[in-house]
Amino acid sequence: MKIQIIGNGNVATHLYNALTSSFQVSNVSSRTLDGFDISSDISIICVKDDAIIEVANKIFEFYGREYNGIIAHTSGSKSISLLDIFEDRAGVLYPLQTFSKDISLDYKSIPFFVEGKSEKTRKSLLELGMRISGKVTEMDSRHRIKMHIASVFICNFTNHLLTLGDEILKDCGINFDVMVPLLRETMRKAENTGSPFSTQTGPAIRKDKKVIDSHINILEEDFPGNFSEIYKLLSKSIIETYR
Amino acid sequence: MKIQIIGNGNVATHLYNALTSSFQVSNVSSRTLDGFDISSDISIICVKDDAIIEVANKIFEFYGREYNGIIAHTSGSKSISLLDIFEDRAGVLYPLQTFSKDISLDYKSIPFFVEGKSEKTRKSLLELGMRISGKVTEMDSRHRIKMHIASVFICNFTNHLLTLGDEILKDCGINFDVMVPLLRETMRKAENTGSPFSTQTGPAIRKDKKVIDSHINILEEDFPGNFSEIYKLLSKSIIETYR
Numbered sequence: 001m002k003i004q005i006i007g008n009g010n011v012a013t014h015l016y017n018a019l020t021s022s023f024q025v026s027n028v029s030s031r032t033l034d035g036f037d038i039s040s041d042i043s044i045i046c047v048k049d050d051a052i053i054e055v056a057n058k059i060f061e062f063y064g065r066e067y068n069g070i071i072a073h074t075s076g077s078k079s080i081s082l083l084d085i086f087e088d089r090a091g092v093l094y095p096l097q098t099f100s101k102d103i104s105l106d107y108k109s110i111p112f113f114v115e116g117k118s119e120k121t122r123k124s125l126l127e128l129g130m131r132i133s134g135k136v137t138e139m140d141s142r143h144r145i146k147m148h149i150a151s152v153f154i155c156n157f158t159n160h161l162l163t164l165g166d167e168i169l170k171d172c173g174i175n176f177d178v179m180v181p182l183l184r185e186t187m188r189k190a191e192n193t194g195s196p197f198s199t200q201t202g203p204a205i206r207k208d209k210k211v212i213d214s215h216i217n218i219l220e221e222d223f224p225g226n227f228s229e230i231y232k233l234l235s236k237s238i239i240e241t242y243r
Numbered sequence: 244m245k246i247q248i249i250g251n252g253n254v255a256t257h258l259y260n261a262l263t264s265s266f267q268v269s270n271v272s273s274r275t276l277d278g279f280d281i282s283s284d285i286s287i288i289c290v291k292d293d294a295i296i297e298v299a300n301k302i303f304e305f306y307g308r309e310y311n312g313i314i315a316h317t318s319g320s321k322s323i324s325l326l327d328i329f330e331d332r333a334g335v336l337y338p339l340q341t342f343s344k345d346i347s348l349d350y351k352s353i354p355f356f357v358e359g360k361s362e363k364t365r366k367s368l369l370e371l372g373m374r375i376s377g378k379v380t381e382m383d384s385r386h387r388i389k390m391h392i393a394s395v396f397i398c399n400f401t402n403h404l405l406t407l408g409d410e411i412l413k414d415c416g417i418n419f420d421v422m423v424p425l426l427r428e429t430m431r432k433a434e435n436t437g438s439p440f441s442t443q444t445g446p447a448i449r450k451d452k453k454v455i456d457s458h459i460n461i462l463e464e465d466f467p468g469n470f471s472e473i474y475k476l477l478s479k480s481i482i483e484t485y486r
Contacts, residue, residue, distance in 0.1 A: 049451070049454065050451075050453070077446070077454045077457070077458075096421065096422070096424075096425055097424060097425055097428065106424075109424045110424060111421045111424070135421075137417070139415065142461070143414075143415045143416075145457065145458070145461060146411055146414060146415050146461060146465070147411070147412065147415050147417060148458075149411055149458045149461060149462065149474075150408040150409075150411035150412045150415070150417075150422065151408070151422065151425060152445055152446065152458065152474070153404045153405075153407050153408035153411065153473075153474075154404065154405055154408035154409075154422050154425070154426055155422075155425055155426060155429040155444070155445070156443070156444055156445030156446075156447065156448075156481075157404050157445075157473075157474075157477045158401040158404050158405065158426075158429065159429055159433060159439050159442060159443055159444070159445075160439075160443060160447075160477055160480060160481050160484070161396045161397065161400050161401050161404065161477075162396075162397055162401065162433050162439035163439045163440045163443065163484065164396050164480070165393040165394070165396035165397035166393075166397075166438070166439055166440065168389055168390070168392055168393035168396065169390065169393045171386075171389060172382065172386045172389050172390050172393070173386075174380070174390060174393075175437065176433075176437050176438065176439065177437055178339065178354045178378075179339070179393065179394060179397050179398075180434055181339075181340060181349075181352045181353060181354070182339055182340055182394060182397070182398055183397055183398060183401075183430065183434075184430075185340065186398040186401065186402055187426065187427075187430055190402060190405050190419075191423055191426075194418065194419050194420055195409070195419065196402050196403075196405035196406045196409055196419070197406045197409065199402060200399070200402055200403060200406065201398070201399055201402070202395055202398070202399030202400075202402075203320070203395065203399075204399065204403075205399075208292070208293075210293070211292065211320045214320070214388065215320075215388070215391075215392045215395065218385070218388060218389060218392060219392065222389070225480070225483065226476065226479065226480040226483065229476060230396075230400075230476060230477065230480060231392075231395070231396075231400075233469065233472060233473060233476055234400045234403055234404075234473065236469065237403065237407070237468070237469040237473060238399075238403050240468065240469065241403070241406065241468075
């Protein structure tokens with residue numbers, strides 16, 4: 001199977017590395033389409049979300065008559081419908097992972113989510129995903145977007161809470177490192193049980209109004225910005241979740 | 244040095260285990276004070292925040308004239324002033340960790356924060372902490388409370404975001420496990436850099452209004468409760484943090 005990856009960002013680089021041992025893989029410039037091979041079985045558009053439609057249109061314009069392979073994008077937040085011009089050959093191959101260019105990842109642990117406009121497209125993309133990680137699931141666009149929302153809560157928003165916590169630690173003259181054992185223990189519990197719902201701790205789940213109010217007072221006095229508002233909303237959400 | 248631990252919850256159990264190799268440690272019932280030893284050098288009150296003052300008063304009432312040792316509590320969120328009746332001998336020994344009764348911890352990795360009303364009290368509690376973990380810092384009550392607030396953001400609130408994310412995953416028919424590699428990578432980056440500020444990713448830091456709005460729409464349609472409000476507030480906070 002011949003595969004070409006269009007783009008050269010983080011996801012493109014990692015996909016290239018993950019596929020190169022099992023397939024004949026080539027790289028194509030997303031700007032010029034230099035190197036585009038019409039005999040490829042699968043073309044994977046690995047570019048920023050907002051550039052997908054432009055690259056897709058360019059491929060259709062340049063090679064629409066000659067290229068009969070599959071065209072897939074790798075976005076978690078974009079519908080398969082961006083590739084509607086390719087009809088049955090449109091697909092999605094979404095790797096659920098944050099990629100940094102310089103860090104090598106264990107590709108086997110990365111879950112892939114696949115969608116295809118036809119049985120043939122789906123099958124080919126499932127096969128591709130199986131070769132990389134073995135963890136491949138079919139999922140339609142709306143659920144993929146929901147899963148992306150889940151990853152925003154689980155990764156992006158949690159990271160921001162670490163940032164806000166780190167701000168407070170700076171005020172105490174303490175490094176973020178000090179919190180790492182506690183953070184690891186929290187994560188370990190959530191991972192091991194597979195249910196963060198069951199491992200919640202802290203003043204909000206104890207409905208400890210005195211501590212909550214004293215925390216809000218200190219945040220309002222010493223930390224301008226969104227600190228106290230976030231503290232209030234997340235405490236409210238915890239209390240309501242365990243009512 | 245003779246130490247007695249008053250209480251039998253998670254923190255009490257773990258402190259007992261951590262101290263028993265270096266000191267002569269005994270356990271005292273927080274309800275009856277059965278086993279209270281007036282010749283102890285340090286008495287550590289390990290009970291729920293709201294019970295500290297009651298236990299302290301009981302000790303003072305029963306043994307106020309005879310006991311001349313140090314009295315410390317272990318709370319992150321309560322001031323040393325709860326123990327004012329013990330004057331110079333009042334202290335705090337706060338271990339920054341979530342304790343589960345059945346899980347053995349690496350005590351060496353747990354940071355302790357110490358406060359004492361006198362030099363002698365501070366010194367004794369610092370020595371105690373040094374024996375357990377070697378990571379001991381002096382910190383006054385207000386900063387200790389702030390640090391506790393930081394730990395609410397870093398541990399309790401992040402765990403709740405995992406819970407909310409897990410709710411969304413359930414709607415996709417996906418287990419929490421699927422997010423674990425992504426979560427680990429997020430945590431690994433924050434830990435390795437020591438600066439979660441520098442490792443933020445996601446639609447909000449990219450100021451990707453289209454994706455943010457589509458996520459909010461889906462949350463409003465399919466997830467009642469606080470989901471969309473939390474999404475909006477945390478995205479706003481990220482955008483403002485990186486302005």
